Amino acid sequence: MWKWLVDTLRANPEIAVFLCLSIGAYIGKLSFKGVGLGAVTGTLLTALVVGQLGITVSNDVRAIFFLLFLFAIGYGVGPQFVQGIAKNGLPQALFSILICALCLGTAWVAGRIAGYDIGSTAGLFAGASTISSALALSVDAIEQLGLAAGETTRLVNAVPTAFAMTYIFGTIGATMIICVVGPKLLGIDLVAACRAYERKMGGHGQSGDGLRAWHLHIVRAYRIGDGSDWIGKSASEIEAGHGLAQLFIERIRRDTQIVDATAEMTLRVGDVVAVAGNRAVLMQLAGPGLVEVEDAELLNVPVEGTEMLITNRKVNGQTLAELAKLPVTRGIFLRRIRRGATGIDIPVLPATTLHRGDVVTVVGRPQDISRVLAAFGRADRATEETDIALVAAAIVIGAILGSIVLRMGSVPVTLSSSGGVLLAGIALGWLRSVHPTFGRVPPAANWLMNALGLNMFIAVVGLSSGPSFVAGVQELGFSLFLWGMVVTSVPLILALYIGRYVFRFDDAILLGCVAGARASTASLGMLTARAKSQTPALGFTVSCAVSNTLLTIGGILIVLLAR
Structure with missing residues (x-):
C-alpha cells in the first residue's frame, strides 16, 4: 500500500501538490492564543516532509502561479501604496520605508557575521520578516544570477530551509513584541490611549465597538408646540445646530399632507416631523415645545x-x-x-x-x-465577474517590461519579470480605485489568486527542496533559529522608539504603524482586541501597503547584497 502511494505521487506530482495544500491549510489553522503558523508555513512544512519521497514537479507550474500571486498582491495594495507615497499618510509611508530598510540590513549583517550563503541569508530575511512573497522573489533572483546549475539548485534549496527555521519565531515573536512587550517598553496604556485619541478626533471616547452608538440611528415623530425654538427655522438650520450629532428632518406632516423635507423648508407650529438621528440625541428632544407622537404613516420612511x-x-x-x-x-x-x-x-x-x-x-x-x-x-455592487482579459494583459505587459535588462557599466540592472508583474498589479489596482469602470477583481477572486498562487509556489519549492532539507538543518543547526530571533526582534524594537521619538506617532496608532511596517496582520488583530478599539488600524493600512511591497522586493535586494 505504501509503495503504491509513493509510486502514484511520483508518477502524478500534481496530486502531491494538492496534498501539500490540503494538509498545510489544516496545519496553518492550528493556533495558540490566537497566533498560528498560517497556511503558507503549513504548506511549506508539509511539502518538505512529502518531498523526502523524491517527487519532481515542473518549475513551469511554480512560475505560472508565482506571477498570479505577485499580480494579486500588487493589485490589493495598489490604492494605499500610491496614496501613502503620493500624499496622505506620507509620514507612515516614510516610517515603513525606514523599517523595511532595517529588516533588510539586519538580515544582511546577520548573514555576513554567521557566514551564511546567499540562499540561507535570503531565507533568514524572508522567515524572520514573515514575508512569504520575499521567499518567492529570492528564489527567482537566485535563478537569474547565472550560476552553475548545481550551485543554483543548492542555493535555491537553502532558501526554504532557512525560511522554515525562522518563520515560526518571526510570527509569534513579532506579535508578542508589538502587542505585549511594546506597550510595556513604552509605558502605553493602549485602551486609555485609544479612548483619548478618539476624543481628540471628535469621537465619544468609548472603547471597542461602543462607537456604534454614534452611527446607529432611529426615526421618531415629534409635534412642534408653541414654545418650540424650531418654529420659523429651516430644516438645515435645525440640523446644523446639532453639529456632529447627525440629526436630520426627513418628512413633515403639515395639516393632512405628508411631504419630504427639504433643507430650506421652514417649520411651523403644529407640524409633525419625522426626525432621524442618534438614539441618545433624539431621546433628549422631547419637551414642552416638542411632543413625541406615534405616527406610523409618517415614520414609514424608505431607507x-x-x-x-x-x-x-x-x-x-x-x-x-x-x-x-x-x-x-x-x-x-x-x-x-x-x-x-x-x-x-x-x-x-x-x-x-x-x-x-x-x-x-x-x-x-x-x-x-x-x-x-x-x-x-x-x-460597490457585489459581482463575481473578474476582468480576466485585463488581468492577463497586465501580467504580460509587466513581465515583458520587467524582463528588459539595462546596463550600468558592466552591471546588469533589471526588475525581472516577477518585479514587473508586481508593479503592474500596483498600477492596475490604483487605476481601478480611481476609475472603477474596468479592471475589476472581486475581493474573493483576489484572495484566491493571492493564496492559491503563493501556496502553489511554496508547495513546489518545498517538494523540490525536501531531499536537502534535513541536511540543511543539520548543517545550520540551532544557530540559525537564534539569528532569526535577532533579525525579527532588533528592527521591531528599534521601530517602537523610532515611531515614538522620531516620527512622534500618537500612542494609539504607534503600534498599528509598527505592525503595518512589518506587514503583520496577526499583530493588528491582537492589537485591536487588546485596545478594545479599531483605532490602531488608522496606523496600519498605509504602512502595511508600503511595507508589503518593499519587503517583497527585498527578496531580490537581499540576494544582490549577499552575493
Missing part, C-alpha cells in the same frame, strides 16, 4: 443601505466632519469604513479622513443615497 467606493479626488483626504457639512451628505448616515486589500475596518470618527479606494457603508433615503453616490463615487 436603503449601500456600499460605496470612493473615487472622487475632491473627497480624498477630507475628514468626515468636513464632509458632513456638505449639502450633498444631508440625510446620510455612515456605518462603516473599510480600507486596503484586506478590508481593514477604520473607526468612524469626525476627524477620520476618507481616501480614494475606501469602501464605505452608507444608509439613507434612496434619493439621498443617489445624490451622494453621484458626488463621491459609485456603488
Whole structure:
C-alpha cells in the first residue's frame, strides 16, 4: 500500500501538490492564543516532509502561479501604496520605508557575521520578516544570477530551509513584541490611549465597538408646540445646530399632507416631523415645545443601505466632519469604513479622513443615497465577474517590461519579470480605485489568486527542496533559529522608539504603524482586541501597503547584497 502511494505521487506530482495544500491549510489553522503558523508555513512544512519521497514537479507550474500571486498582491495594495507615497499618510509611508530598510540590513549583517550563503541569508530575511512573497522573489533572483546549475539548485534549496527555521519565531515573536512587550517598553496604556485619541478626533471616547452608538440611528415623530425654538427655522438650520450629532428632518406632516423635507423648508407650529438621528440625541428632544407622537404613516420612511467606493479626488483626504457639512451628505448616515486589500475596518470618527479606494457603508433615503453616490463615487455592487482579459494583459505587459535588462557599466540592472508583474498589479489596482469602470477583481477572486498562487509556489519549492532539507538543518543547526530571533526582534524594537521619538506617532496608532511596517496582520488583530478599539488600524493600512511591497522586493535586494 505504501509503495503504491509513493509510486502514484511520483508518477502524478500534481496530486502531491494538492496534498501539500490540503494538509498545510489544516496545519496553518492550528493556533495558540490566537497566533498560528498560517497556511503558507503549513504548506511549506508539509511539502518538505512529502518531498523526502523524491517527487519532481515542473518549475513551469511554480512560475505560472508565482506571477498570479505577485499580480494579486500588487493589485490589493495598489490604492494605499500610491496614496501613502503620493500624499496622505506620507509620514507612515516614510516610517515603513525606514523599517523595511532595517529588516533588510539586519538580515544582511546577520548573514555576513554567521557566514551564511546567499540562499540561507535570503531565507533568514524572508522567515524572520514573515514575508512569504520575499521567499518567492529570492528564489527567482537566485535563478537569474547565472550560476552553475548545481550551485543554483543548492542555493535555491537553502532558501526554504532557512525560511522554515525562522518563520515560526518571526510570527509569534513579532506579535508578542508589538502587542505585549511594546506597550510595556513604552509605558502605553493602549485602551486609555485609544479612548483619548478618539476624543481628540471628535469621537465619544468609548472603547471597542461602543462607537456604534454614534452611527446607529432611529426615526421618531415629534409635534412642534408653541414654545418650540424650531418654529420659523429651516430644516438645515435645525440640523446644523446639532453639529456632529447627525440629526436630520426627513418628512413633515403639515395639516393632512405628508411631504419630504427639504433643507430650506421652514417649520411651523403644529407640524409633525419625522426626525432621524442618534438614539441618545433624539431621546433628549422631547419637551414642552416638542411632543413625541406615534405616527406610523409618517415614520414609514424608505431607507436603503449601500456600499460605496470612493473615487472622487475632491473627497480624498477630507475628514468626515468636513464632509458632513456638505449639502450633498444631508440625510446620510455612515456605518462603516473599510480600507486596503484586506478590508481593514477604520473607526468612524469626525476627524477620520476618507481616501480614494475606501469602501464605505452608507444608509439613507434612496434619493439621498443617489445624490451622494453621484458626488463621491459609485456603488460597490457585489459581482463575481473578474476582468480576466485585463488581468492577463497586465501580467504580460509587466513581465515583458520587467524582463528588459539595462546596463550600468558592466552591471546588469533589471526588475525581472516577477518585479514587473508586481508593479503592474500596483498600477492596475490604483487605476481601478480611481476609475472603477474596468479592471475589476472581486475581493474573493483576489484572495484566491493571492493564496492559491503563493501556496502553489511554496508547495513546489518545498517538494523540490525536501531531499536537502534535513541536511540543511543539520548543517545550520540551532544557530540559525537564534539569528532569526535577532533579525525579527532588533528592527521591531528599534521601530517602537523610532515611531515614538522620531516620527512622534500618537500612542494609539504607534503600534498599528509598527505592525503595518512589518506587514503583520496577526499583530493588528491582537492589537485591536487588546485596545478594545479599531483605532490602531488608522496606523496600519498605509504602512502595511508600503511595507508589503518593499519587503517583497527585498527578496531580490537581499540576494544582490549577499552575493
